[in-house]
Amino acid sequence: RPGEWVLDPFAGSGTTLIEARRLGRHAVGLELQATMVEHTRALLATEQPAQETVAAIEQGDSLTTDFAALLARYGAQSVQLVLLHPPYHDIIRFSDDPRDLSNAPTMAEFLDRLTSVTERVAAVLDRGRYLALVIGDMYRQGEWHPLGFYAMEAVRACGFSLKSIIVKNVSGTLGKRGNNELWRYRALAGGFYVFKHEYIFVLRRQ
Numbered sequence: 001r002p003g004e005w006v007l008d009p010f011a012g013s014g015t016t017l018i019e020a021r022r023l024g025r026h027a028v029g030l031e032l033q034a035t036m037v038e039h040t041r042a043l044l045a046t047e048q049p050a051q052e053t054v055a056a057i058e059q060g061d062s063l064t065t066d067f068a069a070l071l072a073r074y075g076a077q078s079v080q081l082v083l084l085h086p087p088y089h090d091i092i093r094f095s096d097d098p099r100d101l102s103n104a105p106t107m108a109e110f111l112d113r114l115t116s117v118t119e120r121v122a123a124v125l126d127r128g129r130y131l132a133l134v135i136g137d138m139y140r141q142g143e144w145h146p147l148g149f150y151a152m153e154a155v156r157a158c159g160f161s162l163k164s165i166i167v168k169n170v171s172g173t174l175g176k177r178g179n180n181e182l183w184r185y186r187a188l189a190g191g192f193y194v195f196k197h198e199y200i201f202v203l204r205r206q
Contacts, residue, residue, distance in 0.1 A: 001025075001080070002023070002024040002025060002051075003024065003025070003026070004025055004026070004079075004080040004081070005025070005026045005027070005028070005071070005076050005078070005079040005080055005081075006020045006025050006026065006027040006028075006079060006080070006081045006082070006083065007027070007028055007029075007067065007071070007079040007081070007082045007083070007121060007124065007125070008027065008028075008029040008030070008082075008083045008084075008085070009029075009030045009062040009065075009067075009082075009084065009117055009120075009121055010030075010031070010062065010084065010085050010086050010087075010101075011029025011030055011031040011036075011037075011040060011057050012031060012036060012040075012085065013036060013039060013040055013043070014029060014039075014040030014043050014044060014057060016029060016083045016085075017029050017040065017044060017055045017056070017057060018043060018044065018047060018055070020053070020055060021044070021047050021049045021053050021055040022047070022049070024049075024051050024053060025053065025081075026053050026054040026055070026074070026076065027053075027054065027055050027056070028054065028056050028057075028058075028070060028071060028074055028076070028079075029056070029057040029058070030057070030058055030059075030060045030062055030065055030070070031057055031058075031059060031060075032059070032060070032061055032062075032095065032097060032099060032100055033059075033094065033095055033097075034059050037057055037058070037059045040057045041057060044057070054074050054075075054076075056074055058070065061099050062117045062120065062121075063099060063113060063116055063117060063120075065120070067120055067121055067123065067124045068123065068124055071124055077124075078124050078125065078126050079124055079125055079126070079129075080125075080126055080129045080130075081125075081129060081130050081131070081132070082121045082122075082125050082130070082131040082132070083131075083132050083134070084114075084117070084118070084121070084131060084132065084133045084134065084135075084155070085133075085134040085135070086101050086114055086117070086135065086151075087100070087101045087102035088135055088136050088137075088138065088147060089101075089102065089104065089107055089110045089138060089147060101113050101114065107138075107145065107147070107150070111150055111151065111154045114151055114154055114155070115154045115155075115157070115158060118131075118154070118155045118158045119158050122158050122159055122160070122205060125205050126205070127205050127206065128204065128205065129204070129205055130163070130202060130203065130204055130205070131155065131160060131202075131203045131204075131205065132200055132201070132202050132203075133151060133152060133155050133199075133200070133201040133203065134168075134198060134199070134200050135147060135148045135151045135152075135198060135199060135201075136148055136170075136197065136198035136199065137198075148198070148199040148201070149199075151201075152165075152199070152201040152203075155201070155203060156203060159205060159206050160203035160204060160205055160206060161203060161204050161206055162201065162202075162203055163202045163203060163204050164201075164202040165199060165200075165201055165202075166199065166200040166201075166202070167197050167198075167199060168197060168198050168199070168200055169196060169197055170196055170197060170198055
């Protein structure tokens with residue numbers, strides 16, 4: 001709701017923070033890479049909010065950050081929405097930092113780390129309020145791995161109930177337009193089915 005707080009522990013290029021500011025929500029993001037933090041701060045500086053809101057990003061590791069202390073720096077005790085948009089395991093390696101979830105050596109380790117982050121953010125999310133997990137699946141060595149559902153189950157086990165599953169067709173997004181033939185070629189060459197979707201799992205803290 002307008003005036004409430006959003007937390008994004010994988011802030012990346014700051015989409016959550018920018019949209020929250022435009023919609024009149026306070027938002028705090030955490031990002032591991034210093035270059036991305038500076039990039040997002042520059043983007044936020046160009047935004048002219050319709051009303052006075054907090055839109056802040058800090059550099060840090062979501063596996064070790066004290067989120068209560070982070071929020072307290074901005075005058076908040078808890079949040080009403082968490083956006084989790086982690087790397088999709090190692091599909092894209094975002095850095096050489098071993099703390100980066102995209103550098104987790106195995107899928108099991110990736111899910112363990114995601115669980116740890118979820119437990120940490122759940123501690124500052126009000127009961128009865130929501131967490132949205134944005135994630136896709138993986139294809140490895142001729143086998144489909146339903147990473148999205150594995151991740152959803154890992155999050156749900158942290159004290160959440162599943163409220164909705166939204167399937168997002170990514171072929172129509174700005175960064176993917178015009179790539180249909182390229183995807184078809186890769187599918188034929190690699191011997192796998194084309195999948196052009198990711199999930200938004202909406203969960204409620206019990």
